[in-house]
Every structure is written in C-alpha cells, then in structure tokens.
Amino acid sequence: MADYNPQEIETKWQKRWAEARVFETEADSTKPKYYVLEMLPYPSGTMHMGHMRNYAIGDVVARVKRMRGFNVLHPMGWDAFGLPAENAAIKNNTHPRIWTNNNVGEFQRTLRRFGFSYDWRREISTCEPEYYRWNQWFFLQMLERGLAYRKKSRVNWCPKCATVLANEQVVNGGYCWRHEDTLVESRELEQWFLKTTAYADQLVDDLKQLEGTWPERVITMQRNWIGRSEGARVKFALADVPGAPPIEIFTTRIDTIYGATAIILAPTHPLVTKLLDGSPNRADAEGQLARMRQTSVKTEDLATAEKVGFFTGRHASNPFSNEKISIWVANFVLMEYGTGAIMAVPAHDERDFEFCRKYGLPVRVVVQPSEGEALVEVEMTAAFDEHQNGKLVNSGPFNGLSPDEAIVKMTAFAEQKGFGRGEVVFRLRDWGISRQRYWGTPIPVVYCPEHGLEPVPYKDLPVLLPPHPKLTGEGESPLASTPEFVNTTCPKCGGPARRETDTMDTFVDSSWYFYRYCDPHNAEAPFDPAKVAYWFPIDQYIGGITHAILHLLYSRFWSKVMRDLGLVKHNEPIFRLFTQGMIQKGGVTMSKSRGNVVGAIDMAEKYGADTSRLYTLFAAPPEKDLEWSEESIEGSWRFLNRVFRLVDKHASAIRDTQNWNFDAKGMTDKERDLIRVTYQTLLRVTQDFEKRWHFNSAIAQIMELTNEIYLSEPLENGVRPEIRKEVLEILTLLLAPMTPHIAEEMWEMLGHEDGLWKAPWPVLTDGQLELAKDQEVEIPVQVNGRVRTILRVPAGLSEAELVAKANADPAVARHLAARRIVKVIFRPNKLLNLVVE
RNA sequence: GCCCGGGUGGCGGAAUGGCAGACGCUGAGGACUUAAAAUCCUCCGGGGAUUUUUCCUCAUGUGGGUUCGACUCCCACCCCGGGCACCA
Incomplete structure (x- = not known):
C-alpha cells in the first residue's frame, strides 16, 4: 500500500523523460507531422495559473497526437526583449539582461516542474544576438525592397514608456496598452516603418483561407482593423x-x-x-482652427465630441452638376483616412446630417x-443611408437607378471625364517599428555625412547592443548617449558615421x-527552408x-x-x-498588476x-473564462488519489497477468458490464479530445468510469x-495526456517496463466494439411528448414489441x-412517443 | 450606436432536436474510528399530493413561433461580458 506522492512521482518521471529524450523531435518525412504551439511568454515575475492553462491545453494536444503516431513539434521560448526589463533594470540599478535571464530561469523551472512535453533543445530567447541578428537580416531584406522606410510622422508617444507606440498599442481610445491609465500624446518624429499596407489586400483576402479553422471573431477583428472600403x-x-x-x-457613396x-x-x-489666404473669415477661422488642431488624441472623445466646423469663405464646384457648394473645415474629418476631405451628403449620411443641420446647410x-x-x-430627423433599398432622384441622367447600379455607372463616368x-x-497603416529604448533589436543602418543612410552590410551582422548602456528611462534612446555604440564608420567610404539609435518594436x-x-x-540563415517546409504550417x-x-x-504580414x-x-x-479563456480570480483576469495571482x-x-x-482542464471548457476556486481544486486532488488507490490495490495481483x-465467451455479467x-468511455473520451476539445467532459467521463469501477x-x-x-490500463491511458506523471507511475505499477510514452x-x-455495445x-x-415511464428492454427491440410493452x-x-393513438414516434434504442387525440 | 460572445440548481458546469441538471464543489445523513482527519456509501432545483413507496406539476433570461417532442432551431425583447467606435 503506497500513498499517492505527486512530488516524488513527478520528479521521477520528469527525469526519465529527459534521460530517454522522449520529447526531442527531428523532421522525418516518413511520418505525419504535427506542429502544436502555445504563444511564447514574456518572462516577467513569476508564472501563475493563468499562464499554465494555456500550456496545459497545448500539452494535452501534443501528447494525444504523439500517442496517435504523429511526429510532434512542441517547442517553447521567451519573448525576452521589452520595456519592463529596462524599467526594472533602472529601478534596481542592474542590467536588463540580468533581470531577463533571472526571469527566464524562473519561467523555465516552472514549466519543467509542470512536466510539459517540450523539446527543450529548441528553446529560443529573442534577446540573444543569435536570434535578433535575423531580425536585422529581415529588416535589411525589407529595406532593399522598399518595405522598410523612414519618414517624419506624428506618432503616439507614451510619456511613461518614454517611447513611441504603434497604433495597435494605443488602446481604450487613447491610452497606452501597458499603462492603461496613461494618455498617449502626439509628437512629430523621424520613424522607421514597415510597409504593412503593401500587403493590405492579401491580409484581408487571405482571411478567407482561415475561415473554419480560426475563431470567427478573430477573423472579424482583423477584417475590421484592416478596414477595406x-x-x-x-x-x-x-x-x-x-x-x-x-x-x-x-x-463610398458616389451615387x-x-x-x-x-x-x-x-x-x-x-x-x-x-x-x-485672403478670405474675409480668416482671423476668426484661424482661431477655431488652432483649437481644433490641438484637441486631444483620445479617439473616444472624438467619437462622442460635438461636431464643430467653420466656413472657409470659399466654394468648390460639383463635377457632376457644376453646382457651387461651400467649403468647410470640421473636426470630425480625419486627415489620416482617405484624402482628408469629404463631400457632405446630409440626406444620406448620419454624420453629415448632424453637421449640416447644426450649421444650417441645405439637405x-x-x-x-x-x-x-x-x-x-x-x-427628416435622420439620414436615409440604406444601400439596398432605393432609387436615385434629382441626379440628372442617373435618375431611376438603384444605388448599387449608380455607383458603378457614376464611377465609370467620372473616370471617363x-x-x-x-x-x-x-484603414490599416504602416507599422511603426521605431522605439527609443535600449532593450530591443538595434536597427542596422548608419548615417554617413557623405553618403547619407547606409545599411549595415550583411557580413557585419549582428549589430550588437552595447553591454554598458546609460539607462535613465527619459528622453531619447539610451543608445544615442552611448558613444561606443553611436560612433562607427561608413560601410561605403570608411569615414566617421553615426549609427541609428532606435531599436525595433x-x-x-x-x-x-x-x-x-x-x-x-x-548560424547561416534564419532557418533552413526545407525544415520549415516539413513542419509548416x-x-x-x-x-x-x-x-x-x-x-x-x-505574423501574417511577416x-x-x-x-x-x-x-x-x-x-x-x-x-x-x-483562443483559450482567461483564468480569473474575484471576477477579473489573473494578473500581476491586479495582485490576484x-x-x-x-x-x-x-x-x-x-x-x-x-483542474484547469476540468473546471470549464477551454475557450471560456474560468474562475479559480481553491475549494474546487480539492476535487481534482481527491480524484487522482482515488484512481491511484484503485490501481495500487489491484496492481500486485494483475501486474504479471x-x-x-x-x-467474449465465458464472461460473467460483471465482466461484461465493466x-x-x-x-x-474510451470512445467518448477519444471524441472529446480529437473532435470537440471538451476536456472538461472528457474528464467527467473518466470520473464516471472510476466511480463505476468502485461500485463494482x-x-x-x-x-x-x-x-x-484491461480496465485499469485503459483508465490509465485515458488520463495520460492530462496527468502524465501519475499515468506513467500507474503504468509501471501495472507491470510495464517500457514507459507509457511508448504506448x-x-x-x-x-x-471489442461489439463488446462496447449496450445489450x-x-x-x-x-405520451404526447411527456415521459410517463422508462422501460428497460433488450437492445434492438422492434417498434411493435416496444409499443406492446408500453401499452x-x-x-x-x-x-x-x-x-x-394517432401517431407513433419510434427511434430505435432511443425513445418511444405515443401521440393521442 | 454597430459587431461578436453569453444567460441552465447554492457554485463551476453537462446535455447540438429525444429522460434537463452528467461530473465536480458546497451542504446533509450514514459506515469505519476511543475520537478526529482521511476513506467508503446515500441524499441534495421549486411546488403539491401520497407520506415507509410513488405520482403529479412548474422550471434552462422574457414573450411568441416551428415540431410528436425545443436548453438546443426561428422571430422579437431584456440583462451581462467583450470588441469596434465620426474610417466618409
């Protein structure tokens, strides 16, 4: 009689797996491959159960696929560059690398403690020169092709981060994604951009290929973000x-x-x-203009702010009708979108309606x-903006057309004329990648007084971060105040030159x-294309x-x-x-900043x-948020103990059997039932793992099986x-993807010298399928759809026999x-419904 | 405002047109024990009737509909969560 001792068992099997190199894989074209990946973590502080749910799900998938004969790639690594490391280094007067490596060590120890089946030989850390040199390599490739470029632009500046944010990093209508209480400011700076817009069409079109295998809402969010009109x-x-x-x-409504x-x-x-210039309204207008230009960048305010504008005193003529209409300036028209100018059609656009009514413009x-x-x-009290359902009037030669027809014809007409x-x-903009911080990939270009901007030659990669930066967290990039980094020579003429001091997002x-x-x-390339061709997608x-x-x-762009x-x-x-749900505590997502981890x-x-x-797999289906409960996890603990005792009790009697x-001959009723x-259970659990990803109900089935065995x-x-x-082995195998250590231990107790990892x-x-059928x-x-009795009958009973029994x-x-009886509904082995008058 | 999710016992949840509440937690009772813990067993949505047994009835946010039959499908509405938000 042994007690279930997870600390001992888990150490024992983790050691064996490592010795036998069970989870190490190589590309092998003779076997079907399966690449399962969890998003790489940013190593900060300690890991909490919110992290672990993600990896637990991935590990079940990896282990099930391995048991089903796939060559499984399941790697792990660290998103190791980033601001928190730099901020922590400033605060503690240390180096970002030291802070980062400590955290990586802590994260790795935790993942290993949980026994996740990673191929640790493939571990990567993005802050290592062996990795980031390839960021630089890709950057130069993009620079050559005009996909990386520099321009002066208004940027989102987070005063707390002391750096620039991409549009995507501005959240909740104007706040920093890291500092959700900090308003983002607007500044003009020279910035590096990657031309995501060059792929806008493909990025939106290829979303179709992802339908059915990506969550619909992710596809919708991307489609809206790209915003094709x-x-x-x-x-x-x-x-x-x-x-x-x-x-x-x-x-969009030329009609x-x-x-x-x-x-x-x-x-x-x-x-x-x-x-x-020379307009009579000038003085007044410029005052208003100044006010409009300095209003906050908070998009939330913009959306709800009252529309204000003024007349410029000038007129334009409508190319279709030659009508003269007034030219206005207004706060609700965005320079960043389209041409920064619109035609106001108050009768058919809600925003224009609101504006024109306010300023007395005709409708x-x-x-x-x-x-x-x-x-x-x-x-009219609102604009009529329906596309589908109308026809044109007051539109010269286009009267009588439907809006959709008119859009085609009028566009062609405009083009012809x-x-x-x-x-x-x-809506998508280019990706601003410049960051005025130290702990990131240096952008590999130099500025020569003679030759201007020069890319660093490939042979000189990587451009290494200087080991001893001056980190202050303020002002421009710390690299700019590190002379040994900035001062370099021009790759073209060998004369003195300055390095770019921005780092990459x-x-x-x-x-x-x-x-x-x-x-x-x-060491020669970012990767061998043949290996990628085997494992991808x-x-x-x-x-x-x-x-x-x-x-x-x-990632899709890249x-x-x-x-x-x-x-x-x-x-x-x-x-x-x-996309898995989050683990919550006290109704909010578990996170270090909330202190509820x-x-x-x-x-x-x-x-x-x-x-x-x-427990993380059992408490809720994986896509839903899960409220952590210290009481409930006891149930999972009790269950594993229960299974362990069962195997332990029978092991000595059956291990050598x-x-x-x-x-099937000679089986007792008890044997048949078991x-x-x-x-x-095996059939249902297989379904739940492979088809439905209902790990919670798979576990419930296994619990039921265990209860059945106890009752027998x-x-x-x-x-x-x-x-x-046979029964206890299957029970053990069913648990193996979720609770691999106890499963290995029980497998050994049941007399197997080879590890369960080989099973x-x-x-x-x-x-066996025959034996699985109910007798x-x-x-x-x-009667009329209401259950009146439940009959226990032999499987496969005919309708007539069943009706007779029911009567x-x-x-x-x-x-x-x-x-x-006017109608009999009969579903073999399922149900009988007698419909009476 | 628009677009997604979601609403089932005290709680987490199960059931993809066929016995609503599997499984787990909590709670109650019993067995074992000197006792406790652990363990094992039983019960646990509401109301009513019968009271050792069983039967009836209501119930899956609300109101309609389709169907022999609806948590499940359709329509309308309410509430909660998330995303987007002057994108012309």
Missing part, C-alpha cells in the same frame, strides 16, 4: 481661387454626389491655410426609398519566432484573445514577406488557431503538477485478473386512458 476619389475644382489645384475627396451640399476638410488638411434627397413614404427634406476614379482605401521578435523553432541553431496555435490583432496580423523572399511557400503560417509553483508544491493541470485475449463501460468492488469477486488489467492510444478492434437499453416512453405498462396505460 471600396469607393471613389473625386476632384472638386475650386470655384473662386483661380489656378488652385482641385480638392480630392474620397467617398449620392448630387446630394452633396458642402465639402469638408480635415483641420490638418494642407489646403486649409491656402484657402484661408437634399437624392435617393428615395423604393417602398413606403417618400422623404421630405424639411421633415477625368475627374475621378474607383479606389480602395484601407518587440512585435518584430514574435512575428517569426515560430519559424526559428524549426531550425533554432542555424503550424497545425495548432494556442493563445489568448488579447493577441487577436497585433501579434497575429504582424510570412507573406518571407514568401516573397522565397523562403517559404505558404500564404498563411497558422492553420488552426485556438495564484502562483503556479505554489500549486505544484501543494497538489502536484498533475492535479493543477487537471497475461493480457486478455478479448474472448468492459462495456470502459470501452464506451471487490473486483476479485467475479472479474478475472486479465479483465481487471499508443488504444484503438478498439471490431470484436439492454433504457427507453423513455412518452402493458400501467403508468402509460393511465395516460392513454381510452384515447386513440
């Missing part, structure tokens, strides 16, 4: 400024152009100052609903790390919904660039994506890794040792009374 660009000539260039506007009653420019539109209906009452301008053309506009690191896992120690990627836009969009560089063949790197190591020490893993030959429930105790009475062995997932023969079934008998049953007879 088809419309037209139209030139409005200036009516009262001779020789001035026309104003170009973008619209409503006869209803345009004003042109509105963004406050920062370059034409605004020209228009105001003119040009699309009348095809059903119901006709619109009357003065009575030379004052407009069809255009597709994206850390999303660069995570955009391609999963390729490096395929060939992590390659990632069969299953698992992570939080928080990365639905940023990380996944950049893959497409790599494809165009000829490094990979696929369009999309990730075949199947799963449950430490992973603490749980492993208290209950063991197996219990901790089991021959395996059962599956001969075998049936065991096989049925003592098994020695009427169950032969070989059948006991395949059980597959039933036809004979007797319980059939609910309904004979007093509980049914009572409800049939003397009424006539």
